Structures are given as C-alpha cells and as structure tokens.
Amino acid sequence: MSTPTRTPRQGLPRTPGGEPWPPADYLAAVPQDLPVVAGALEADPVVASTPLAEPAPAQVVEVPVPGAMPSVPARPLAVSATAGTVRRGLPRVPGGEPWPPADNPGVPVPAPGAASSPEPDTQAPLASVASAEPVDDVAIPPAPVESSSASTPAGDLRRGLPRIPGGQPWPPAAKAPAPAPAPAPMEAAQPVPAVVEPVAHAVAEPEVKAAPVAAPVAPAQLAAALSAPAASTAPKPETAPVAPRQSSPRPQPGTPPAPASGSTSATTKPEAQRHGPLTTKQWVLAGVLGAFCALGMATTVVLLARWILGFEAVSNFVVRYPGEYHLPEAAPIGFPRWLAWNHFFNFFLMVLIIRSGLQVRHQRKPPAYWSSKRSPKVSINLWLHQSLDVLWLVNGLVFVVVLFASGHWVRIVPTSWEVFPNAISAALQYMSLDWPTDNGWVNYNSLQQLAYFTTVFIAAPLAALTGFRLSAFWPKNAPALTKRYPIEVARALHFPTMLYFAVFIVVHVALVFSTGALRNLNHMFAAQGSTDPAQFANNWTGLWMFAVAIFVTAAAWAACRPLFLTSIARIFGKVSAR
Structure with a gap:
C-alpha cells in the first residue's frame, strides 16, 4: 500500500x-x-x-x-x-x-x-x-x-x-x-x-x-x-427580531369571563315596545307635558276672559244677553225615558266606533277576514266598524224621528237669532269660570243648543256620508257618481269628523261634572229633574246609572278582539284567516 x-x-x-x-x-x-x-x-x-x-x-x-x-x-x-x-x-x-x-x-x-x-x-x-x-x-x-x-x-x-x-x-x-x-x-x-x-x-x-x-x-x-450556494454569497438582510407571542392568561375558576374585544362593555338594552308612533314612556311624558301645556293655556284663557269682562261695554253686553233665550210656550219640559236610553246607546256606540275606526286606520295585517254572499271580503276590524256604524245610524234615525214627533226638537234647534249673542255671552262666562245659571231640565243655554244642533244635524250626517263612500257598500258600477264624489274627498273629511266627536265627548263630560254632576247625571241617565235646580242636587241615582254605563262600555271595549269578534261574525257570514 x-x-x-x-x-x-x-x-x-x-x-x-x-x-x-x-x-x-x-x-x-x-x-x-x-x-x-x-x-x-x-x-x-x-x-x-x-x-x-x-x-x-x-x-x-x-x-x-x-x-x-x-x-x-x-x-x-x-x-x-x-x-x-x-x-x-x-x-x-x-x-x-x-x-x-x-x-x-x-x-x-x-x-x-x-x-x-x-x-x-x-x-x-x-x-x-x-x-x-x-x-x-x-x-x-x-x-x-x-x-x-x-x-x-x-x-x-x-x-x-x-x-x-x-x-x-x-x-x-x-x-x-x-x-x-x-x-x-x-x-x-x-x-x-x-x-x-x-x-x-x-x-x-x-x-x-x-x-x-x-x-x-x-x-x-x-x-x-x-x-x-447562490444565496450564501448574498449579504444577510437586517431583519427585526420577532416579538414573542403573548398568551392571554387563563381565567381563574369562579371569575366571570372578560368581554370579547370589540364588544361594548354595557349590555345592549332591548328596544322598548311601541304603541303607535311612541313608546309607553314617551306617551307618559307626552301626556304630562300636554297636561302642563293645557293647564297653562287654561290659565291664560281665564285671565284673558276676566280682563275682557272688566270692560263696562262687555259687562252691559252680558247683562243684556245672559246666555239663553226663552223657548216657545209649547216647548216640552224635562227628559223622557226613551231619550235617556237613546243617550246611553249613542254614548256606547260612539266610543266603540272611535276605537274600531282607529284599529282600521292603523292596522297592518288584519287578524281575520269576513265575507258574505252580498258583501266582498273585508278585514274583521272593518266589519266591526261598519256594523257599529249601522247600529249607530239606526239609533240616530230613531232619535230624530221621536225628537220631531214629541216636539223636543225646539230644545236643540235654534228658533231665534238671539242664539248667537247669547252663545258669545255664555262662552265668556264659561271662560271666566263664572258658569251660566241655566237649568238644563227646562232649557239649554245658547252655546249648548248650537253644539247639539251641529252634532246631530251636521257632524252625524257628514260622518255617515263619508263613511258610506269609504265602505264596501258603495256601488262599484256607478262611474259617474264615483267621479263626482271621489274617495279622496271622503277620506279627507271622515277622520276630522271623528276627531270632532272625540273632542265633543271630552268637553261635554267635563262640563257635566263641573256644572253640577249629580243634577246633570240625573237628567241624562235617570230622567229625573225639576224646575227647581236644587231639588235633585243630592240624588245619586243618575251617578250609579252612569257608573253602570261606563262598566258596560269598558267591557265592550275589551271584548273587541279577534277571539270574540270571530264567533259573532260567523253568525252573519264567513270568517277566514286569509
């Protein structure tokens, strides 16, 4: 080797x-x-x-x-x-x-x-x-x-x-x-x-x-x-050292978990339930604010009326026109019982008509539909509204017929031009909180007479005509009549008429309680009264009857739901979900 x-x-x-x-x-x-x-x-x-x-x-x-x-x-x-x-x-x-x-x-x-x-x-x-x-x-x-x-x-x-x-x-x-x-x-x-x-x-x-x-x-x-080999000859680039990854600490047992990144610390509150355009809290605040505004406006009106009555010419005007004029000698006195019952039915039906009308106006998806052989398919709320309208019209026709037959029409129909200056005098007395000294059992003051006449002979027929144009009973094969009476005009007048009835009811009830509640309730619900205003001033019969009427109306208000309406609507037609 x-x-x-x-x-x-x-x-x-x-x-x-x-x-x-x-x-x-x-x-x-x-x-x-x-x-x-x-x-x-x-x-x-x-x-x-x-x-x-x-x-x-x-x-x-x-x-x-x-x-x-x-x-x-x-x-x-x-x-x-x-x-x-x-x-x-x-x-x-x-x-x-x-x-x-x-x-x-x-x-x-x-x-x-x-x-x-x-x-x-x-x-x-x-x-x-x-x-x-x-x-x-x-x-x-x-x-x-x-x-x-x-x-x-x-x-x-x-x-x-x-x-x-x-x-x-x-x-x-x-x-x-x-x-x-x-x-x-x-x-x-x-x-x-x-x-x-x-x-x-x-x-x-x-x-x-x-x-x-x-x-x-x-x-x-x-x-x-x-x-x-080629990369070994190239200069080594300067790179920044990589920072070590920090691990999040593990939560200890019994401690609540920390909120995730990007989430809000406070828990989002659920959205408040709305009743129409406002929530419950907003409605309460609006009611309180409206009450203060109404109180302020009422105080201003009272002070203004008293300031106007301080003038000598205005005082002489009130003395000359005390707020009422004398009725004809043949005018009847008092309220018959049929008028008391008719007044109750009118109050009962008007409240339910306003409620069902608001349901029709604000409904989105009807809970049920009603139809018959002679009527097209409509929502259950519209069927209730139209049915109540028919009953209200029947009650109103009975009232007008008996009113003219018994001669009581002279109590609500003006028979003298003195009604207008007496109405102005009565309005000044109401605004100054110095109530007119009239006896409703015998005669209404001129402001009441004009208000009742407007309600019975103007507002009620206008509500009936506009409602008939908006209802399913309007004839479909009458193009000439439809052109002369367009539906837009009826819709523009029907809702303001309903608002008038609502305001009339509120003011009417407020004046009944503020000008002698027991006496006025005896006249309206118990048909009891006398030419002497003090005779039934302490009688509670009318108040108890009024309480019964309020209870019945409230029960009917609560019963206006699809569960009860469908059982009644099936008697007069067919009820379906679509």
Whole structure:
C-alpha cells in the first residue's frame, strides 16, 4: 500500500461564475502526504471495478478558513465507490433529471445489492476537504445556507432522507447538534450537505438516497436547497427580531369571563315596545307635558276672559244677553225615558266606533277576514266598524224621528237669532269660570243648543256620508257618481269628523261634572229633574246609572278582539284567516 502524494481535486464552484472549490490557496494548507484509511483501495476509483469487502469511513482533514463565519456543524455525506450501476440522487434544478447523469463516465457506481457505507459519527467543520487517496468515502463540509423567513427555527433539526431503505430520516433526532451563537439576530439555518465526486470536480448536492424513500421531499425545500450556494454569497438582510407571542392568561375558576374585544362593555338594552308612533314612556311624558301645556293655556284663557269682562261695554253686553233665550210656550219640559236610553246607546256606540275606526286606520295585517254572499271580503276590524256604524245610524234615525214627533226638537234647534249673542255671552262666562245659571231640565243655554244642533244635524250626517263612500257598500258600477264624489274627498273629511266627536265627548263630560254632576247625571241617565235646580242636587241615582254605563262600555271595549269578534261574525257570514 503506497502513500498518495497528489493534491486533492478541485470541483465545481460554490457560486455561479466563481472559482472551483476548494480554492487554490486553500490547497497549500492541505498536507501532501495524507494518511490512507485502512482497507482502502490503492487503485484509482475511476478504474476500480471490484468492490471492497468492508468499506471504511472517510478521513476528513480540517482546513482553517480565514474570515469564515461560524456555522452549525453538519455530518459529512459519504459516497461509496463500488462496481455496479450509478447511484443517482435528486436533480440539481426543480423538475430536472436525477444527478449525476447516467452517461457521466468516471463516476464510482455501487454494485447491485451493495449496502451503503456506515455513517461516521465525527462532524466536519466548514472548509474541510477529503483525502486525495482514492478511498470509499470522501466528505466535504457543506456551505452554510442563508436563513429566510421560511427557514427552520433555531434548535430544530431539519432532517433529510433515510440512509438505508426503510430507515429513519437522517440525521437521527437524538444526534441533533446544538445551535451555535450567531452574530446577527437572524438565526442560522441548517446547511445543505455537499458531495465530492472523485472525477475532477465536486459540487454541493443534497443528500443522496440509497433506496426508495420513506417520506418525499417537498418541492419548496428542494428548490431552497439547490439555490443555497447562490444565496450564501448574498449579504444577510437586517431583519427585526420577532416579538414573542403573548398568551392571554387563563381565567381563574369562579371569575366571570372578560368581554370579547370589540364588544361594548354595557349590555345592549332591548328596544322598548311601541304603541303607535311612541313608546309607553314617551306617551307618559307626552301626556304630562300636554297636561302642563293645557293647564297653562287654561290659565291664560281665564285671565284673558276676566280682563275682557272688566270692560263696562262687555259687562252691559252680558247683562243684556245672559246666555239663553226663552223657548216657545209649547216647548216640552224635562227628559223622557226613551231619550235617556237613546243617550246611553249613542254614548256606547260612539266610543266603540272611535276605537274600531282607529284599529282600521292603523292596522297592518288584519287578524281575520269576513265575507258574505252580498258583501266582498273585508278585514274583521272593518266589519266591526261598519256594523257599529249601522247600529249607530239606526239609533240616530230613531232619535230624530221621536225628537220631531214629541216636539223636543225646539230644545236643540235654534228658533231665534238671539242664539248667537247669547252663545258669545255664555262662552265668556264659561271662560271666566263664572258658569251660566241655566237649568238644563227646562232649557239649554245658547252655546249648548248650537253644539247639539251641529252634532246631530251636521257632524252625524257628514260622518255617515263619508263613511258610506269609504265602505264596501258603495256601488262599484256607478262611474259617474264615483267621479263626482271621489274617495279622496271622503277620506279627507271622515277622520276630522271623528276627531270632532272625540273632542265633543271630552268637553261635554267635563262640563257635566263641573256644572253640577249629580243634577246633570240625573237628567241624562235617570230622567229625573225639576224646575227647581236644587231639588235633585243630592240624588245619586243618575251617578250609579252612569257608573253602570261606563262598566258596560269598558267591557265592550275589551271584548273587541279577534277571539270574540270571530264567533259573532260567523253568525252573519264567513270568517277566514286569509
């Protein structure tokens, strides 16, 4: 066995367009007489054709590199040179042919079925070269790979393909080298191993597989490994260190969970229920505000009326026209019982008509529908409103007929022009809170007479005519009549007429209680009275009857619901949900 005296071969450059590796000035530092590993072949590996019985590990010589940056040591890769076919590895470029090419002469090839050489446990630093003697395993340290944003974190070993068929990825996890301190904040990534070929050149090559692999290599990792030599020469970019992720503390048992980010600290209150355009609170506030405004306006009116009555001319006017004029001598006195019953029915029906009219005006989806053979399909609320209107018209017709038949019409129909100055005098007396001294059992004052006449002979017929135009009873085959009486006119007059009736009821009840409640209620509900105003001033009969009338009206108001209406409506027609 002879000692080789030639220098190591130079391989391919580490960078595109660079000098062959190792550089010529590094070869001077390599000793010419390299020791030969026991069991190595004396013949050149190019012409050797017989395999060794036991391949020996490669002898690695460390060559100092001036100015070289410290890198993480890696295990050298050994290639066995034995007879047989070429053992080809991964391609040099993504999508290329396996390296080395099949037609490359002089590449040591292993014999079929030959096992790969054992991996030495020694680690080779950067810039180490293999022995020049043709041995089985020659190793050259890999070049450091530039770290990138996708590189493996420090302390985590990037493992490659297995060395033997069916083995574990190499290197083993137990032999992971400790990370070396880096001068820059950027941590050094694992180097890509390089293979030195015995034929006149050596290149950096990823790990060569000896058999079918257990786990494939990702294309992105392969491209990064192939471009490692070019990236190693580029200057390392200055990157800011990544701040460690702060984990949120775990809540202690028994403590309420903290509110999520972006959510409001206070719990959103549910929206208040609306009754028409306003909520309950808004209605209460509006009522209180309206009461204060009404009180202020009433106080202003009283003060203004008293100031006007302070003038001598106005005082003489009130003396001349006390607020009423004398009726004809044939005018009846008192209230008959039919008039008291008619008054109760009129009050009862008018309240329900106003309620059902407001339901029709503000309804969105009717709860049910009513139809018959002679009437088209309408909502259950409209059916109730029209039915009450029919009953109210019948009660009004009975009142007018009996009123003129009994001669009581002279009490509500003006018979003298003196009604107007007496009405002005009565209004001034009411506004100054100095009530007129009239007896309703015998005669109304002029302001009452005009109000009753307007209600019975103007407002009631107007409500009936406009309601008939808006109802389903209006003839559909009368285009000329429809053109002369358009529905827009009826709609514009019907609702203000209802408001007039509502105001009349409120003012009428207020004056009844403020000008002698017991006496006036006896006249209206009990049909009791006398020409002497003080005779029934303490009689409670009328008040109890009025209380019964209020109770019955309130019960009917509450009963105007679909549950009760449908059972009554089925008697007169068909009720359906659509």
